[in-house]
Amino acid sequence: MDMQVAKKKLGLKEKYQVMTRDLDWTPTYQKMEDIYPYVQYEGIKIHDWDRWEDPFRLTMDAYWKYQAEKEKKLYAIIDAYAQNNGHLNVTDARYINTVKLFLTGVSPLEYMAHRGFAHVGRAFPGPGPRVACLMQSLDEMRHFQTQVHAISNYNKYYNGFHDFRKWHDRVWYLSVPKSFFDDAITAGPFEFIVAIGFSFEYVLTNLLFVPFVSGAAYNGDMGTMAYGFSAQSDEARHMTLGLEVIKFILEQDPANLPIVQRWIDKWTWRGYRVLTLVAMMMDYMLPKRTMSWKEAWEIYFEENGGALFRDLARYGIRMPKCAETIAFEKDHLSHQAWCTFYNYTAATAFHTWLPNEDEMQWLSAKYPDSFDKYYRPRFDFWREQAAKGNRFYNTTLPMLCQTCQVPLFFTEPGDPTKICYRETDYKGMKYHFCSDHCKEIFEHEPEKYVQAWLPVHQIYQGNCFPEGTDPTAEGFDPLKAVLQWYNIIHGRDNLDFEGSEDQRNFAAWRAQATRNV
Amino acid sequence: MQIDLRTVTIKPLRQTFDHIARYLGTDKPVSRYLEGSLGIQPKDVFHYRPTWDPEHEIFDVRRTKIRMKDWDALKDPRQFYYGAYTSARARQQDTAEANFDFVESRGLVETLPEDVRQAAVALLVPLRHVAWGANMNNAAVCAYAYGGMTAQAAIYQSMDQLGIAQYLTRIGLLLGDVESLAAGKQAWTNDPVWQPLRRYVEDSFVVKDPFELHTVQNLVLDGLLYPLVYDTIIDQIFAARGGAAIAMLTQFMTQWSAETRKWVDATMKAIVAESEENRTVVQDWVDAWLPRAKEALLPVAAIAVSEQAPALLDEVMEGFAQRLAKIGLSA
Numbered sequence: 048m049d050m051q052v053a054k055k056k057l058g059l060k061e062k063y064q065v066m067t068r069d070l071d072w073t074p075t076y077q078k079m080e081d082i083y084p085y086v087q088y089e090g091i092k093i094h095d096w097d098r099w100e101d102p103f104r105l106t107m108d109a110y111w112k113y114q115a116e117k118e119k120k121l122y123a124i125i126d127a128y129a130q131n132n133g134h135l136n137v138t139d140a141r142y143i144n145t146v147k148l149f150l151t152g153v154s155p156l157e158y159m160a161h162r163g164f165a166h167v168g169r170a171f172p173g174p175g176p177r178v179a180c181l182m183q184s185l186d187e188m189r190h191f192q193t194q195v196h197a198i199s200n201y202n203k204y205y206n207g208f209h210d211f212r213k214w215h216d217r218v219w220y221l222s223v224p225k226s227f228f229d230d231a232i233t234a235g236p237f238e239f240i241v242a243i244g245f246s247f248e249y250v251l252t253n254l255l256f257v258p259f260v261s262g263a264a265y266n267g268d269m270g271t272m273a274y275g276f277s278a279q280s281d282e283a284r285h286m287t288l289g290l291e292v293i294k295f296i297l298e299q300d301p302a303n304l305p306i307v308q309r310w311i312d313k314w315t316w317r318g319y320r321v322l323t324l325v326a327m328m329m330d331y332m333l334p335k336r337t338m339s340w341k342e343a344w345e346i347y348f349e350e351n352g353g354a355l356f357r358d359l360a361r362y363g364i365r366m367p368k369c370a371e372t373i374a375f376e377k378d379h380l381s382h383q384a385w386c387t388f389y390n391y392t393a394a395t396a397f398h399t400w401l402p403n404e405d406e407m408q409w410l411s412a413k414y415p416d417s418f419d420k421y422y423r424p425r426f427d428f429w430r431e432q433a434a435k436g437n438r439f440y441n442t443t444l445p446m447l448c449q450t451c452q453v454p455l456f457f458t459e460p461g462d463p464t465k466i467c468y469r470e471t472d473y474k475g476m477k478y479h480f481c482s483d484h485c486k487e488i489f490e491h492e493p494e495k496y497v498q499a500w501l502p503v504h505q506i507y508q509g510n511c512f513p514e515g516t517d518p519t520a521e522g523f524d525p526l527k528a529v530l531q532w533y534n535i536i537h538g539r540d541n542l543d544f545e546g547s548e549d550q551r552n553f554a555a556w557r558a559q560a561t562r563n564v
Numbered sequence: 565m566q567i568d569l570r571t572v573t574i575k576p577l578r579q580t581f582d583h584i585a586r587y588l589g590t591d592k593p594v595s596r597y598l599e600g601s602l603g604i605q606p607k608d609v610f611h612y613r614p615t616w617d618p619e620h621e622i623f624d625v626r627r628t629k630i631r632m633k634d635w636d637a638l639k640d641p642r643q644f645y646y647g648a649y650t651s652a653r654a655r656q657q658d659t660a661e662a663n664f665d666f667v668e669s670r671g672l673v674e675t676l677p678e679d680v681r682q683a684a685v686a687l688l689v690p691l692r693h694v695a696w697g698a699n700m701n702n703a704a705v706c707a708y709a710y711g712g713m714t715a716q717a718a719i720y721q722s723m724d725q726l727g728i729a730q731y732l733t734r735i736g737l738l739l740g741d742v743e744s745l746a747a748g749k750q751a752w753t754n755d756p757v758w759q760p761l762r763r764y765v766e767d768s769f770v771v772k773d774p775f776e777l778h779t780v781q782n783l784v785l786d787g788l789l790y791p792l793v794y795d796t797i798i799d800q801i802f803a804a805r806g807g808a809a810i811a812m813l814t815q816f817m818t819q820w821s822a823e824t825r826k827w828v829d830a831t832m833k834a835i836v837a838e839s840e841e842n843r844t845v846v847q848d849w850v851d852a853w854l855p856r857a858k859e860a861l862l863p864v865a866a867i868a869v870s871e872q873a874p875a876l877l878d879e880v881m882e883g884f885a886q887r888l889a890k891i892g893l894s895a
């Protein structure tokens with residue numbers, strides 16, 4: 048048979064096209080707008096989905112093969128780490144609090160990414176982006192589960208992990224990452240993918256995952272390092288998707304530019320506010336520091352991000368507006384955050400502590416313009432108080448920003464001694480913000496942000512006590528009731544690291560494991 | 565810093581996470597499947613309503629007519645978490661690869677009777693588009709179904725269907741060429757033989773209830789399509805007509821449908837067993853879609869087996885009716 052001779056050889060690109068977008072067809076029994084009802088209302092104009100350039104070419108058979116190999120290696124490390132009590136190898140038990148922050152603050156976002164990418168993958172009429180988005184949805188399931196499985200072993204031995212799913216939904220500071228992702232997934236599909244695919248995965252990922260993963264490597268946490276590195280190879284795909292999305296949308300129609308620019312402005316800021324938790328993790332929670340938050344911001348955002356935005360200038364995109372504010376805050380962010388958490392640690396599911404003298408010297412060196420002047424005196428004072436037995440716990444509730452939900456502790460741009468307050472009136476109600484950027488985000492979509500489930504408001508409204516609680520009863524202790532509703536176990540999950548059960552257990556177990564018999 | 569640790573036995577404070585212990589009523593170590601799947605979807609405290617669906621919360625039981633006391637009851641008997649899923653598929657793709665190699669390296673395509681080769685191309689190539697539709701529908705089930713158990717299995721199902729569409733594409737290229745793909749697409753969009761099936765698929769794209777979609781796609785359509793095309797036409801009829809090589813190329817689909825059926829049946833059974841109301845809802849869906857699926861598949865079967873098609877489809881229907889009966893439904 049001469050069929051073989053006549054066969055046209057397909058190039059790699061063509062081959063991938065017949066494996067993906069050629070599967071699609073133009074429907075005639077149902078209208079496009081009924082099959083894809085969510086792609087019009089944001090105002091993004093797409094004229095030709097075929098102009099989509101596949102950011103990577105991976106057919107499912109190859110995907111299964113590579114991913115299964117990665118999983119096999121990863122779980123071998125996770126198992127060995129658990130069997131050998133690898134957790135006793137970390138620098139000191141304070142480090143474990145960064146893993147708590149990760150599981151409670153970040154892993155649930157991986158889950159939301161799984162659902163969100165399934166949603167936008169289904170919503171886009173373009174088969175190219177659909178395939179890339181659905182593959183990411185599948186990857187995000189991996190990230191969520193490998194994190195849960197790896198951290199499960201920490202949960203067996205340490206406090207502050209045991210109810211992460213509930214905490215992520217309920218606890219005041221975790222509403223910062225939660226509302227961030229809820230904001231993205233409730234936006235239209237184009238905004239979601241600009242928010243998560245581009246602003247978060249492409250622009251900010253090096254400021255989120257890299258600090259955790261390299262922090263783990265520096266502090267002897269092979270388990271976290273393993274799932275972190277293993278996820279990085281998926282991230283590489285996700286980043287190219289994020290970048291292609293921006294280019295594709297901008298090339299389709301000039302009218303898309305102002306919409307996309309506004310999203311980049313908004314989501315860089317939203318993402319940056321979430322990174323507040325990472326900043327304090329880097330500067331205060333890692334016993335062995337990798338680099339300061341400020342250095343990380345300068346390298347990953349100002350340098351790398353700067354180059355990216357110069358590259359995007361040909362589409363008319365400029366640097367996000369908030370970059371100036373962030374540049375000012377970089378000398379203060381981590382310190383203000385840690386001071387706040389030090390104060391409110393009676394209501395956190397992780398421990399806080401005062402930096403020791405070595406650590407304060409490191410902070411002075413890394414932050415010559417701010418640490419000694421503004422923050423060292425606070426730590427000195429708290430240390431004196433603690434030595435007298437007055438470890439200070441703030442049991443009042445802070446005011447939260449209506450948009451980012453971080454307590455109002457950030458200072459005025461240009462004046463690190465004055466807390467920044469902004470407010471606006473909407474339909475007869477007053478709303479409060481941490482910054483001009485959060486206020487602007489609210490004012491653009493007030494109907495959305497008035498819905499925010501603000502943990503502090505909810506507590507005041509009586510929605511955060513166990514069922515059957517009577518707040519009018521004699522001797523009612525609201526903090527105690529809230530902690531019960533959170534299922535944060537007072538005296539185990541919260542309070543200072545000094546004197547904690549984690550500290551005692553780790554010391555005893557490590558002594559046992561290093562003692563000669 | 566790496567210290568030498570002696571292996572010591574230290575007593576854990578707890579065995580698993582609280583949401584799992586609460587669900588099981590006891591704190592004990594659980595499988596990776598359960599630890600990575602139980603209670604993973606947020607249930608309350610949603611900050612904003614979707615701008616794309618302001619009537620509902622981000623995850624909302626009211627997107628479906630099905631009612632469940634416990635959405636995590638819709639477990640996957642295959643116990644697929646991501647690691648188990650990819651490892652199962654990696655093994656299957658290994659076999660598929662070996663099968664493709666075997667067929668290609670021995671020139672088995674050239675030994676196929678020409679009528680069988682042509683019938684296989686005409687039958688299988690347009691099915692790429694059906695699988696692509698199933699990929700889309702399961703993406704919707706993943707995005708909009710309530711409960712992490714269902715959403716998780718649905719993304720696996722979705723990507724499996726993409727994989728199947730890609731295997732079918734390779735089969736089209738192997739038994740034919742690029743023009744066969746174009747001709748198959750032409751038949752899919754224009755040939756009257758394929759129009760009832762295309763209408764079924766396109767109509768399913770606008771089904772909003774994720775569990776109706778699960779029924780329409782994974783139970784009804786695939787419940788007839790896979791036994792008809794892969795188990796019967798390819799594995800039996802083509803094989804008997806000298807086309808055993810084709811069965812090697814579709815082995816993935818045969819095994820896959822036998823395996824995923826376990827998930828589909830377990831979820832449908834749990835839904836139907838939950839209440840008489842659920843049973844009625846699902847039965848209505850089956851009543852509405854099953855006759856259409858049967859009607860749509862008749863001309864498709866005829867491509868391969870011409871006048872035998874009605875008898876063959878009746879046989880498949882009989883098997884499917886038994887399957888429905890086990891779930892608690894009727895044909």
Ligand SMILES: [Fe+2]
Nearest residue numbers: 157160187190
């Ligand atoms: Fe991820």
Ligand SMILES: [Fe+2]
Nearest residue numbers: 448451481485
């Ligand atoms: Fe804010």
